[in-house]
Structure formats: C-alpha cells, structure tokens
Amino acid sequence: MARSQNKYADFEGLRERAVALRRAGYSLRQIRDELKVFNNDILNRLVKGEPPPEWTKRPRSKDDLRAKARELRLQGWTYDQIEAELGCSKSSISLWVRDLPRPKPKHTAEEQRALMRAGLDRLNASRDRERTAVKKAAAATIGQLSDRELFIAGVSLYWAEGAKDKAYRRTEVLQFINSDPNVISLFLRWLDLLEVTRDRLTVRVSIHESADVKAAEEFWSAATGIDTSAFSRATLKKHNPRTTRKNTGNSYHGCLMIYVRKSADLYRRMEGAWYGIVGAAPATDLENRA
Secondary structure, three states: OHHHHHHOOOHHHHHHHHHHHHHOOOOHHHHHHHHOOOOHHHHHHHOOOOOOOHHHOOOOHHHHHHHHHHHHHHOOOOHHHHHHHHOOOHHHHHHHHOOOOOOOOOOOHHHHHHHHHHHHHHHHHHHHHHHHHHHHHHHHOOOOOOHHHHHHHHHHHHHHHEOOOEOOEOOOOOEEEEOOHHHHHHHHHHHHHOOOOHHHEEEEEEEEOOOOHHHHHHHHHHHHOOOHHHEOOOEEEOOOOOOOOOOOOOOOOOEEEEEEOOOHHHHHHHHHHHHHHHHHOOHHHHOOOO
C-alpha cells in the first residue's frame, strides 16, 4: 500500500504530463501505458477536464439519424414516412421520438375513410385493367375455330354441363341447361355443326317463382334468336325462405334448358368422343407438356 501511495505522490507532476499527452492526441490507454498508471480512477482524475481527441470518438451516425427523426416527427411525419425517408427500423424510430407529442391528424375521420375508399377504388381499377388485359391477350390467341376444334369444345362443354346417361337410368338424350348466355350460344353453335335444326329443340326457362318470367323469356329469346312463341312453359323454382338468394335483380334471368328430341345417336357420339379426348391426353403425356 505504501509503495502504491509513493507512486502517485507527485500527483500534480503526473497530471501535468498526462494533460500534455492528452493534448498531444493520446488516448487514455496510451496515457496509461506511457505513465504506467493502471488505476482507472486515478487515470481519469489525471485527464479530468481535457476532451478526448477526435480520433477516439465513436461514429455518431445513429445520433444524426436520431436528430433527423425527431426533426421529422416534430414536422408531423408518421413512423412509416420517417422509416421510408431515413431507412431505419420503426422500432428505432419509436425509441427516439416516443417522448414527442403525436402529430395532429391532417384529416378528419370521415376524410380519412374517403381517402381510403378512393385508394381502394384506384387499386381495384388497376387490378381490373390488368385482369382485362390478360383476358384480351388470351382471347386473341384463339383466333378462328375449325369444325374439329368446335366439335371438341362442344363435347367438353356438354360433358361438363349437360345431362348424362347413367347405368341405373338410361337417358341417352342431349339435354343442356345453363345461366350463361355465352355458354348457351356456344352449345347452339355446336348443335348447328351437328346439323341439328331448331325445330328439334324444346327450350324453356327455369327460374325462381318470384322473378319476372316474361322478361327472362325475352332475354333468352334475344340471346338465342329463338322466338318466345317457341318456348315451352317455364319451370318455376320454389323459394326456400331459410336461404338468402344472391341471384336477384335485373341481371337475373334464370337458366335456359335445351332439350334435343330424337338425339340418342348424337348423345352416344358425344360420349364416345369425350372418352376419345380423355384417351388422347393420358396423364403420362401431360407431365411432359410445357
């Protein structure tokens, strides 16, 4: 202990040397090694009041970001805006500015809702344009259908939507029902290809009893070119009060049912062609197609 006290007896002289080294740009570690002062408390007392040289200071980039974040927050910027501007995390921003008052809203609640609705409308419009462009481009790739392509398309359409013969119920007849005018139109074009004349068709509307039957028949007449006088009596569907129907309003026209009389042979050709399509596209072949 006496030896340690003797070492620092000339404190003022030691301090004078420490200050000179500090002003010469020495770090605390360099002063410690130079003066052999390994007591941190005494070392700090020796250089008390002397600022550290610039080269020993840590980078202050975070301090600069913090100052800028606080400045922007005081200007009313949101966390998202500050994050985008400064490129730092939202958690850091929250830590730096949490003591500052929240910026006053620039819009009332109603104005904010209106802005959100407008933004959503713009987004939906953009998506609709993209959707339409993709569909248009796809439609343009089809071009004109050959008779063979129309036949295959009609067979596939019928197998998906038409009535089919069952082993337990032999009904080999072409009977088709759908609510889409384009689907009905394609089916009629397929029948034309098969040389089925209109006088062989029985057509009727199938619709909910609460709908406008006459208006529906006029709609389907315009869509098919078949006069309403040729329509059979409409099939009315009972409404279940426990269900909520969405197919209502002026856009609801029910379904059109088309029955082809004396069509057993045509049905067999259709079914045979369908299985021919299936056989021509085996699963092992599909795996190798681009």
